[in-house]
Amino acid sequence: MLFQQAAIKRFDQGLAELIDNLTAGTTIDEKAEILAPALTDLRALRAYSGKYWQISEPVNGVLKSRVRSRSLWDSELKTPPDLALRLAADPGKPIFYDTRGPLNEPLRAMATRAELPGGKAPVVFMAAEDRSPVDRDIRNFVTATALAFLLLGVGMVAAVVIQVRVGLTPLFALRHEVAYVRRGKRERIEGAYPTELKPLADELNALMAHNQEVVERQRTHVGNLAHALKTPLSVMLAESQAQPGPLAEVVTRQSEAMRQQVDHHLRRARAAARTQGSGERTSVADVLDELSRTLERIFQDKGVTIDWDAEDDLYFLGERQDLLELAGNAMENASKWCKSRVRVRTEVISPERLRLSVEDDGPGLTPEEREAAIQRGARLDESAPGSGLGLNIIDELARAYGGSLTLAQARLGGLAVILELPRAEA
Template identity: 40%
Template structure:
């Protein structure tokens, strides 16, 4: 269900799919309407032509009816259509004498040979002289017939009313219409496929610049390019130029901000260093307080300088740092710094191409603090693993020390919080790691390690 919901959401959010769907629906509706209209027009045309042909036979029948000397009704000459002489051919004529009440006689006066021994059952209908009606009746083989009838009064016997009937099977209408509909369906189907293919090609062609723009943005986001490269259509090029201009101005502002932050930090560090040197020459209680507070102030300056540097680096596209060289250098430093503790470190294997999308100094700061914290609390072993998950980079550092209670794991991530005042440190290490990770869109999580100690999982953007 989640997969279906995800596909439906992508469908609703896809402009290309909505454009294609709307165009395809319009093509289908237009083709169906055109097919229905053409089929209806052809059906009416065939019906009118059919009725006209029946009318021609009816006129020919009326013109050939004569009374002989014995006042017997007969045909002066056979009708021209040979189907009228072929039994059960599907084309028939019949002549009835009308009674005084307007009802036909029970026996037809004349009929075509095509009727053989059958008689057309004509529905009762009151007709004025010369008026023509159309009916649908059943034929000799119970076939559906389309029939026209007309009442005429011969000039020789004006008191006698004759009902002239001509009928033909409706297959003569349905069969041409069916053939036409088949041909029309094939033609409209081919036209629809051609239109759909043209629409798909047009949409794909129109979308290619947008795909190139998306790829250019992805390259900027992944750190492969500092700006969107290439030429685009005149409708899109102004957008690309504006975006590249924003990137350039943003990089300039970031560089200026980093320079100012660095200048401010060095300006503050100089008087702090002077105060620390002066206080170190004195052994009074006040001097010790000054030394302690100056050291704390220097840590705070370093912390905020690192935040400012990372915040600026995040805004600059194209940053990329390989993990392996940084990790190997930090491991060598930690082994020398904590050589007296005898802690063994193991780094799991990971691809050489694994890289962090950010500055090298920030990565060193985060990994260095995690490794230093693990070395301080480990009993004998530290394990490091690097893995890629869903476009992110996850660095896991575990130790086999005494670990942390679940109630204090979130607290130690706060700036300046320490769980053991006997161990060296300022309480800023994990706080710096979390601050830098958040600035890059990542995070850090603390939980229990299977070895009994603490496991820190650092999630960062992967290049």
């Protein structure tokens, strides 16, 4: 905008010089004819050259051409309709305006009103010049400036991106280290960091060590509580069995119920404590292989065959004992109720989740029975051995890890136990 104003101002100065030359050299002869001076600018002599001048007289508010440059040939300068009135309102003040030339080229024009010695009426001096070169220079300047600013902006953005990427590289590395610890790949942050970040890394390591200490303390308390409760219960059961009778039966039954309650809640407390640990991971394939061999030997008289499949690089984000309890309860339950076949499949749901499904070819359960089977202590068949806590233990432990348990109809015809559990990266 400033460049455009400056260019137009210089252009207007050239028009003003031409008007001054016309005003200074124009005279009136004895016949009251206007005589224009002989100007030295050759463009004013060449037809349609782009530089024009004209001397007019206002007649009834309309400008009538009296003398014009040879470059106009048989044309006249186009003027705004109110130009004569505007000049009359402020004599001596130049008026600049844009118009069109004989070849319809854009013109920049100037008009001023003056009195000539010996003249009976004022005259209007007008000069105009093709402004296409100026407009072209303005466009070129705007284009070059816009391109320069664009390149400058791109360069600044690139510089900021590079500075952020290079300057924050240690912070990104620290984030990855924390993620590795959370996923169980590392036990602590071990990278070398700048002076500004080293205190943060040390504090994170201290926080993880403190959390691990709290977890270990919780485990110790849970174990102490288990011993403290189980010993009196064992004494009560032994005494009740040694002295049979109605009271002994009540004591035995309630003591067994208390033992089941203690086992259930202690197991849940241990699982909750373990899930707050440092992110230990367990190979799913190793656990399934161990369980399959064990259960096939236990149920060899029944001829149970366990078909399992799991990728070697699939890991459970948790302790091995918990996965043994989760998968072991489900597979033992399937082996107990199947006819002869148990199928175990694993599937990766997302980078953070895995699915473990255990199916059997047994009688299965109705939707109502599936809902009841998860309830603590529920036994759908009182003739079968067991406490009725198997599926409930799986449900409680899975939820402690942020997972879930679902019972469905198996494709083999029996029951399908579907577990969604946290997954650790390989």
